[in-house]
Every structure is written in structure tokens, then in C-alpha cells.
Amino acid sequence: MFLDFEFLLVLLTLVTAITVAWAAFRRRRLRKAGKPLPEKDNWWVDLCRSLFPVILIVLVIRSFVVEPFRIPSGSMIPTLLAGDFILVNKFSYDVRLPVLNRSVIPTGQPERGDLAVFKYPVNPAQDFIKRVVGLPGDHVVYSDGDLYINGDRIEQREEGAYNEPQAPRATVFSETIGDREYRTLRHPRGTWCTDYASAPDGYEVPEGHYFTIGDNRDRSSDSRCWGPVSEDLLVGRAFLIWMSWDTYENRINWSRIGDRID
The missing domain is CATH 2.10.109.10 (Umud Fragment, subunit A)
Incomplete structure (x- = not known):
């Protein structure tokens, strides 16, 4: 298998974490500027917010506990x-x-x-x-x-x-x-x-x-x-x-x- 699954897990963890952090930072900036907040985040932000904790748990267990x-x-x-x-x-x-x-x-x-x-x-x-x-x-x-x-x-x-x-x-x-x-x-x-x-x-x-x-x-x-x-x-x-x-x-x-x- 040429695609390293561990590398893929780390990459997905970083992508979802950065996306969630970016969405939170964007909301905070809009709130400080007194601008209206969007009623709903983009679908890919919601997806990353849902996947991030799951991927993180899998990465931690697989990397440090049991594989x-x-x-x-x-x-x-x-x-x-x-x-x-x-x-x-x-x-x-x-x-x-x-x-x-x-x-x-x-x-x-x-x-x-x-x-x-x-x-x-x-x-x-x-x-x-x-x-x-x-x-x-x-x-x-x-x-x-x-x-x-x-x-x-x-x-x-x-x-x-x-x-x-x-x-x-x-x-x-x-x-x-x-x-x-x-x-x-x-x-x-x-x-x-x-x-x-x-x-x-x-x-x-x-x-x-x-x-x-x-x-x-x-x-x-x-x-x-x-x-x-x-x-x-x-x-x-x-x-x-x-x-x-x-x-x-x-x-x-x-x-x-x-x-x-x-």
C-alpha cells in the first residue's frame, strides 16, 4: 500500500482542525466588527466540525495506544x-x-x-x-x-x-x-x-x-x-x-x- 494511512490521518486531522479554527475565528471577527453572523456555516465547515473529534480520537489511539x-x-x-x-x-x-x-x-x-x-x-x-x-x-x-x-x-x-x-x-x-x-x-x-x-x-x-x-x-x-x-x-x-x-x-x-x- 503506497498511501500511508497514518499520514492520511494526520493530514485529515490538520485540515479539519484548521477549518474549525478558521470558522470560529471568522465568527469572532464578525462579532467584534458588529456585523451580522451567518445563520448557518457552509456545509464543509459543518462536516469538518463533525469529523474532527472522531479523526483525532482515531489518530491518538492508532498512533500511541493500539493499532x-x-x-x-x-x-x-x-x-x-x-x-x-x-x-x-x-x-x-x-x-x-x-x-x-x-x-x-x-x-x-x-x-x-x-x-x-x-x-x-x-x-x-x-x-x-x-x-x-x-x-x-x-x-x-x-x-x-x-x-x-x-x-x-x-x-x-x-x-x-x-x-x-x-x-x-x-x-x-x-x-x-x-x-x-x-x-x-x-x-x-x-x-x-x-x-x-x-x-x-x-x-x-x-x-x-x-x-x-x-x-x-x-x-x-x-x-x-x-x-x-x-x-x-x-x-x-x-x-x-x-x-x-x-x-x-x-x-x-x-x-x-x-x-x-x-
Whole structure:
């Protein structure tokens, strides 16, 4: 999507606010001059007066509190499915100004295991969601399906086959980073890309950056393909599925609605 919805919200807020302020100033000036006031404002002034508080509330909530996103692909299976609609906590990783994305209030930084939404480093007009596995200064290696952080192999436990149409013939693993446990998928034909962390020497995460990987390990475009994510691109941490649409059966997936995201 090339039109930035956040920019559009800010623009509409400014336009409606300026229009309402101009109309109030005009009435005040006419009153001071002793001139008759118009019985009714122009229709576009009334429209802006009605829309301004609504747009302002939406902008504040979406920019500083919570923002909805839709999952378009299967890169986060089995945690998230294509067709899931999620909510993202916007103040998990600092309070940021809309459009400028500049941090104004420090509130926290990503932790290993977080499901973080961020601007795609290759094309910031797109939003991505991946799991944070590497923090600034970490040494990350991904080799033969195993993830190593600072020389320590991340614990995995095979759970069995994933018998769903989104990822046939895949195997489910339980993985633990610190006190965070979640599930991942592995495919028999291997991963799509391992440019950054597959070398024997692995990858050193620079300061101010984070290494991210999709839970669908062999079907995800992530930091293994295009490198780490700058903290300036962070949007927030996903925490809830508020709606889910089964893209295979074209129906609402009621069982996933309300699920918390780990």
C-alpha cells in the first residue's frame, strides 16, 4: 500500500482542525466588527466540525495506544495464520510521533521472543511481523534448522506433524528462548534464504538493531535474508488476535478470536 494511512490521518486531522479554527475565528471577527453572523456555516465547515473529534480520537489511539494489522502470509505459522487480524501495542517500544516515527517517550525495548511489528527495511511502506531472537550485540547463527544465540543452542522439542492445509508435510517444534516458549515449523525441503546467519561465523547484531525470524522457519523472509531491523523501524508488539478469517474455507475462524499472542 503506497498511501500511508497514518499520514492520511494526520493530514485529515490538520485540515479539519484548521477549518474549525478558521470558522470560529471568522465568527469572532464578525462579532467584534458588529456585523451580522451567518445563520448557518457552509456545509464543509459543518462536516469538518463533525469529523474532527472522531479523526483525532482515531489518530491518538492508532498512533500511541493500539493499532490493528492483518496477517497476509504464512510466514508466522503456526503462531499466526494468513487471515488473522491482530492488535499491536504501540507503546511497547517507546512512544513515537506519527509519520516522523521519532521516539518522544522511552517505554521499553524488544526482548527475545517478542512478536514485533516493524517497517520492512527494504521497503518501509510495508509492515512486517517476525519474532525477535537477537538483541544488539548478540551473535546469531542459524544452521541446519538450529538457532544459536551467543554460542548457545536454543532448545527445541519435536511435537509432530502439522496437518493443516497452510503448511502440508511440515513438522511442529516447541522452542524456548529464556522464559518464552512458542511453536515453530520446519519443512523437509529446507529454508528459502540464509544469507546472513547461515555462514559458519554467523552474524553480529549491530547496536540499535534486532535480528528477527519467522516462526515458519523455512518459509519466511526475515533477517536471514535482508539483515537486522533498526530500532527506528519498530512499530510495536503484537498481543491479541481480534478477528480471524479462514482463507481456505472462506469463513470466520471463531476458535482463534480472542487468543493472546506469545
